[in-house]
Amino acid sequence: MTLSYRGLKYESPAVRVNNNIGITAKYRGITYRKQPRTFLERQVCALRYRGLTYNSVRFQ
Numbered sequence: 001m002t003l004s005y006r007g008l009k010y011e012s013p014a015v016r017v018n019n020n021i022g023i024t025a026k027y028r029g030i031t032y033r034k035q036p037r038t039f040l041e042r043q044v045c046a047l048r049y050r051g052l053t054y055n056s057v058r059f060q
Contacts, residue, residue, distance in 0.1 A: 003012050022035045045056045
């Protein structure tokens with residue numbers, strides 16, 4: 001992959017990322033596997049403060 005920074009071009013090796021890798025952990029002697037989240041849910045809340053209404057975005 002050819003990249004450029006402040007007019008200088010350089011080559012960078014491509015990095016492969018496997019998104020299906022989970023985390024294996026051990027808690028109190030029990031081994032479990034946790035999968036990473038694939039998406040975030042967007043939640044918009046209509047709030048009111050001192051008579052003004054505004055929207056707050058919350059990701060879960």
